[in-house]
Amino acid sequence: MEETMATSVKYDDWRDHLQQHGYTIIKNAISPEKAQYYQQQQIEWLEKFTYGFKKDDSTTWTPEYLPAHARGGMYFRYGVQHEAFMWEARQEAGIIDAFAKLWGTDELLVSFDAMNITFPSSNTTNSQPWPHIDQSPQKKGLHCVQGFINFTPNGPEDGGLMVLKGTHKLTEKFFETFPEQANRESWGPEDWFSFEASEIDWFRERGCEPKKVCADPGDLIMWDSRTIHYSVPPQSEQMRALIYLCYTPARFATPENLEKKAVLFKNKQGSVRDSITHSTFHPQILTRDSTVETHPTEHKESFFHKILDHHHDKHGNEGQATEGGLHSELKKDQGDFKQYIKEDRQLEEEGQTYGGLM
Numbered sequence: 001m002e003e004t005m006a007t008s009v010k011y012d013d014w015r016d017h018l019q020q021h022g023y024t025i026i027k028n029a030i031s032p033e034k035a036q037y038y039q040q041q042q043i044e045w046l047e048k049f050t051y052g053f054k055k056d057d058s059t060t061w062t063p064e065y066l067p068a069h070a071r072g073g074m075y076f077r078y079g080v081q082h083e084a085f086m087w088e089a090r091q092e093a094g095i096i097d098a099f100a101k102l103w104g105t106d107e108l109l110v111s112f113d114a115m116n117i118t119f120p121s122s123n124t125t126n127s128q129p130w131p132h133i134d135q136s137p138q139k140k141g142l143h144c145v146q147g148f149i150n151f152t153p154n155g156p157e158d159g160g161l162m163v164l165k166g167t168h169k170l171t172e173k174f175f176e177t178f179p180e181q182a183n184r185e186s187w188g189p190e191d192w193f194s195f196e197a198s199e200i201d202w203f204r205e206r207g208c209e210p211k212k213v214c215a216d217p218g219d220l221i222m223w224d225s226r227t228i229h230y231s232v233p234p235q236s237e238q239m240r241a242l243i244y245l246c247y248t249p250a251r252f253a254t255p256e257n258l259e260k261k262a263v264l265f266k267n268k269q270g271s272v273r274d275s276i277t278h279s280t281f282h283p284q285i286l287t288r289d290s291t292v293e294t295h296p297t298e299h300k301e302s303f304f305h306k307i308l309d310h311h312h313d314k315h316g317n318e319g320q321a322t323e324g325g326l327h328s329e330l331k332k333d334q335g336d337f338k339q340y341i342k343e344d345r346q347l348e349e350e351g352q353t354y355g356g357l358m
């Protein structure tokens, strides 16, 4: 596969940090006021459900009052990926500019990614580390840089992103050294791989240190998907709020990738990280117990179709699925959907959340 970013160039900006340590922070990608606005939108979205969550009543800041989420605060169901505020955030100039600079092009495709609201430690159960990477060892070189826009103050004690610095430079060697691991079942949907504690030791012995990434409201955090990472729960009373996003050069997409992406878009489904190949099926209308529920939002339909129409006006048929192709993709997705529900239920019964989805 094609190498996607020059890794030997010195840029004298945040890209050098990304190359050296596997993660970076772009300060003030959006304004603090805008960050507050998005956080408010997220809260309002949570309040639209009928489970009883109210922002002004902290006794309702617990899972029984909230729609389904994973790992303490990741929301990727109910079509949240296609809420108007999510699309608004994805169109922020400061975010697009950063990814355009990273990839050297503004012809980018964006993921249909999730959001995160994690309540303070007194409302959130502690979770175990879930160190993982989001790029398959079959892909050589850098193919995916993940990110999120951070909306709340995020210090060392707050819930947030933990990275194992420098691991992006070693993951290829790890899979060369332990080739049998590249095929093990731990691979989740497509590009996701979860590490065992003993494997983390292999990286620690080679000098990779854990680092909790701290940030201010409005900052964009990016990390190389080969960098081992996970989210940590809060040890403080600070709420965490953010939107995940990931942009990839459009030229990497095959016609099949575009067709699949168009289907996800039309169905208001999600795709995480690599906006092209790493598409994971995220059903939009599941309740907390995985039964189907509709959760209509007034503006969603029109905004959604406006973007789709705009895309087709601008690009002709590019990215548009053919009827036959669409039909077969939909059928396939229905199969994936059933499988997803089955696995999700099993894992929830076992007391885990499905790490492969995020």
Ligand SMILES: O=C(O)CCC(=O)C(=O)O
Pocket: 116, 134, 146, 160, 161, 162, 229, 230, 231, 232, 244, 358
């Ligand atoms: O929420 C976070 O900081 C980590 C998210 C994550 O691990 C992922 O998106 O792959």
